[in-house]
Amino acid sequence: MRSPLLWRLLVLAGFIGLLEALCLGGVIKPLTMQPPHKIVTDLVKMLSSGSLNGAIAKTLGNALIAFIIAMILGVTSAIIIHRLRRVRDTLEPLFATYYAIPVFAFYPLLIILLGLGDAPQIFIGAMLGIVAVIVNTLNGLDRVPNVLLKTARVNQMGPVETALRVTLPCASPYILTGAKLAVAYSLIGIIGAEFIMSSGGMGYEISFAYNNFDNATMYPLILLILVVSITINMAIARWEKALMAKRGLR
Amino acid sequence: MTQIAQVSLRQVDKMFSRGGNPADTVHALGPIDLELRHGEFFAVVGPSGCGKSTLLELVAGLSTATRGEVAFEGKPIEGRIPDGVGVVFQEDASFPWLSVRDNIAFGLRRMKLPPEEKAKRIEKALAMMGLVPFAESYPSQLSGGMRQRVCIARTLVTEPRLILLDEPFGALDQQTRLLMGDEVLNLWRKTGATVFLITHALDEAAMLADRIGVMSARPGRLIDIVETGWPRDRDSRIVQEESFGAITARLWRSLREESMKSIGKAGTTI
Amino acid sequence: MNRQSGSILRNTLTLIVVVLVAWQALYWIVGDIALRSPLQTFAFAGKFMSTPQFAQHLAETSKAFGLALLLAVAIGLTIGFTLGASRFLSDVFEPMLIALYSIPKITLYPILLLAFGLGMSSKVAFGTIHGVIPIALFTITAVRNVKRVYLKTGQVMGLSPLDMIARIIFPAALPEIFAGLRIGFSLTLIGTLLGEMFASQRGLGFLLMSAIGLHNVDLIMALTLLLTVFAGTASVVLLALNQRLYARS
Numbered sequence: 053m054r055s056p057l058l059w060r061l062l063v064l065a066g067f068i069g070l071l072e073a074l075c076l077g078g079v080i081k082p083l084t085m086q087p088p089h090k091i092v093t094d095l096v097k098m099l100s101s102g103s104l105n106g107a108i109a110k111t112l113g114n115a116l117i118a119f120i121i122a123m124i125l126g127v128t129s130a131i132i133i134h135r136l137r138r139v140r141d142t143l144e145p146l147f148a149t150y151y152a153i154p155v156f157a158f159y160p161l162l163i164i165l166l167g168l169g170d171a172p173q174i175f176i177g178a179m180l181g182i183v184a185v186i187v188n189t190l191n192g193l194d195r196v197p198n199v200l201l202k203t204a205r206v207n208q209m210g211p212v213e214t215a216l217r218v219t220l221p222c223a224s225p226y227i228l229t230g231a232k233l234a235v236a237y238s239l240i241g242i243i244g245a246e247f248i249m250s251s252g253g254m255g256y257e258i259s260f261a262y263n264n265f266d267n268a269t270m271y272p273l274i275l276l277i278l279v280v281s282i283t284i285n286m287a288i289a290r291w292e293k294a295l296m297a298k299r300g301l302r
Numbered sequence: 303m304t305q306i307a308q309v310s311l312r313q314v315d316k317m318f319s320r321g322g323n324p325a326d327t328v329h330a331l332g333p334i335d336l337e338l339r340h341g342e343f344f345a346v347v348g349p350s351g352c353g354k355s356t357l358l359e360l361v362a363g364l365s366t367a368t369r370g371e372v373a374f375e376g377k378p379i380e381g382r383i384p385d386g387v388g389v390v391f392q393e394d395a396s397f398p399w400l401s402v403r404d405n406i407a408f409g410l411r412r413m414k415l416p417p418e419e420k421a422k423r424i425e426k427a428l429a430m431m432g433l434v435p436f437a438e439s440y441p442s443q444l445s446g447g448m449r450q451r452v453c454i455a456r457t458l459v460t461e462p463r464l465i466l467l468d469e470p471f472g473a474l475d476q477q478t479r480l481l482m483g484d485e486v487l488n489l490w491r492k493t494g495a496t497v498f499l500i501t502h503a504l505d506e507a508a509m510l511a512d513r514i515g516v517m518s519a520r521p522g523r524l525i526d527i528v529e530t531g532w533p534r535d536r537d538s539r540i541v542q543e544e545s546f547g548a549i550t551a552r553l554w555r556s557l558r559e560e561s562m563k564s565i566g567k568a569g570t571t572i
Numbered sequence: 573m574n575r576q577s578g579s580i581l582r583n584t585l586t587l588i589v590v591v592l593v594a595w596q597a598l599y600w601i602v603g604d605i606a607l608r609s610p611l612q613t614f615a616f617a618g619k620f621m622s623t624p625q626f627a628q629h630l631a632e633t634s635k636a637f638g639l640a641l642l643l644a645v646a647i648g649l650t651i652g653f654t655l656g657a658s659r660f661l662s663d664v665f666e667p668m669l670i671a672l673y674s675i676p677k678i679t680l681y682p683i684l685l686l687a688f689g690l691g692m693s694s695k696v697a698f699g700t701i702h703g704v705i706p707i708a709l710f711t712i713t714a715v716r717n718v719k720r721v722y723l724k725t726g727q728v729m730g731l732s733p734l735d736m737i738a739r740i741i742f743p744a745a746l747p748e749i750f751a752g753l754r755i756g757f758s759l760t761l762i763g764t765l766l767g768e769m770f771a772s773q774r775g776l777g778f779l780l781m782s783a784i785g786l787h788n789v790d791l792i793m794a795l796t797l798l799l800t801v802f803a804g805t806a807s808v809v810l811l812a813l814n815q816r817l818y819a820r821s
Binding site for chain 1: 678
Binding site for chain 2: 197198199200202203205206207208217218221222224295298299300
């Protein structure tokens with residue numbers, strides 16, 4: 053009866069139940085938070101009416117583009133940086149500092165450089181995600197055993213084929229760790245930028261609803277973002293776990 | 303063709319310099335002269351740190367000689383990996399993300415062979431190394447000895463004319479080593495390839511090889527070459543023979559002083 | 573050890589030079605509409621730092637950040653040691669923490685605003701929720717990875733549970749815990765600043781947000797520079813300390 057999954061579900065159910073009770077009992081005012089069941093029904097209503105589908109598609113679409121850019125550029129740069137010891141050492145302090153820098157401060161600059169469209173938002177999302185991808189990919193590349201690289205040479209493989217067939221598969225669990233973070237960071241980048249300055253998207257709709265005390269729109273949108281990010285994260289984590297299990301790790 | 307040795311090393315030296323500093327240069331190996339005959343089983347023994355593995359890397363084309371020439375079938379190697387050479391390392395080099403079958407197929411990916419021929423070779427290698435029941439398993443599900451078989455099979459499918467073994471059984475227990483030794487002898491006979499084995503175990507060399515090269519302490523040179531005179535269809539039971547004891551004794555006589563030198567050297571550097 | 577921290581210093585200096593050169597080059601390309609040159613930014617930042625307005629906002633941000641960091645470290649370590657010590661508890665709660673770590677916390681700011689109101693407590697809360705989870709996750713792993721033989725040694729010596737934590741688990745796990753604290757520091761800082769940007773009317777984050785709104789390029793550049801310099805100095809110092817700890821173990 054000590055199944056962790058069961059207990060996790062119990063804890064979650066207990067937490068939601070508590071929120072529900074506090075909201076219905078009036079301890080948490082309706083202006084602060086809607087009871088959970090109402091958030092869910094509002095979300096279903098919102099999605100089926102399709103009133104905000106445009107905003108949802110815009111935000112998630114942009115986040116997806118930012119994520120893909122962060123992954124491709126991040127993995128490629130990591131492979132290059134990994135071979136250049138000096139460059140890597142120099143970048144180390146930047147990696148350590150990066151996530152304490154308020155990247156959103158560059159948003160106005162990006163708007164001037166890239167125009168008022170989706171491009172500056174995607175840029176911020178990709179910029180936030182890429183360092184997490186680089187750092188984790190480097191970590192994975194560090195762990196590729198030397199003997200596998202020798203094997204690649206004995207099999208007469210060039211640098212590109214070695215990367216595609218030996219180093220990247222070997223480092224893939226670590227790259228997936230970076231991918232999980234990149235998902236969160238591209239969403240943070242897009243939604244944060246939409247909060248600051250935008251004419252559409254989920255971030256804009258959330259702050260618009262907040263300013264108008266429209267909790268029936270705000271909470272379902274927040275819930276949707278949480279559900280989407282947790283679902284993607286869990287899917288990647290499951291994949292990662294399967295890879296590790298296949299290698300007899302963990 | 304038979305006039306040309308399978309592998310020849312002429313006046314080969316290898317230096318390592320730390321951080322490109324010429325004052326900090328280590329003479330690791332050489333000068334070495336050696337010719338491997340077609341189809342022979344040649345083993346190299348030597349004290350630890352004498353450059354045995356460096357010698358193998360030179361023959362494999364994994365590193366280049368500082369001086370002298372290394373040639374495979376008459377053509378200089380010069381740091382390029384020649385076709386027809388397979389290498390099995392001491393460390394586990396099986397790819398953990400590929401099944402046993404895919405690991406073995408990996409060796410064939412470059413070869414322009416019809417798919418049926420590839421499939422046939424893979425099945426043959428699986429059978430030869432006793433891996434048929436594990437074809438769809440992943441390396442993590444296998445023991446160390448079985449993983450080493452996967453690596454040997456991955457080399458065998460390319461049908462190499464020269465197989466380089468770098469202490470392939472170093473990480474295995476004694477019983478497994480003896481049995482693996484039998485298997486190596488078996489596939490050496492079946493494939494007709496030349497085998498070049500690096501080992502620190504004198505009994506292993508004495509049991510497996512036709513000729514055994516004894517290396518000195520650093521810089522590693524060949525100080526003796528012992529002909530064992532075993533028949534081609536030998537197996538691990540020759541360890542009971544009288545001449546087996548004589549061979550290991552001779553190897554140890556040549557090596558004892560060198561080993562003491564290498565330990566003494568280590569002692570002074572501490 | 574000294575060689576290593578020396579190389580961090582050298583790498584940091586190289587990086588600063590590279591960044592300054594790139595910045596100046598970008599300024600030449602983009603021009604005055606969106607950017608100031610490094611020199612102009614330094615001059616403006618210097619002037620701005622001596623104003624009472626800056627001191628006031630800085631004090632506000634420091635207070636919020638200090639409180640948030642304190643809370644994040646205290647709560648993070650408590651969670652970390654509790655879950656790290658129990659296989660069962662960490663099996664139940666660790667995946668939940670990882671899931672929480674992965675959500676874009678920026679979306680939660682309206683909820684915090686509604687719950688805590690506009691001001692100090694909501695930005696402290698925002699800073700804390702950013703920093704607490706990495707600290708907890710790193711501590712869990714660190715505590716779990718303490719070698720069994722150390723624990724057995726402690727048991728043989730008859731240490732009390734408290735002594736066990738203070739004399740064996742904590743020192744053994746320190747390098748890894750410190751890595752968590754380093755990341756927690758960065759994330760608490762960014763969380764506090766984001767909290768100020770979206771949920772406050774005081775502090776450097778608020779100042780930055782209003783500068784963005786007013787398109788005050790001088791102020792945006794100066795604030796970003798100051799915040800980056802602070803975050804960078806702290807991170808590099810913490811990184812150097814961390815490497816020293818790892819070198820010891």
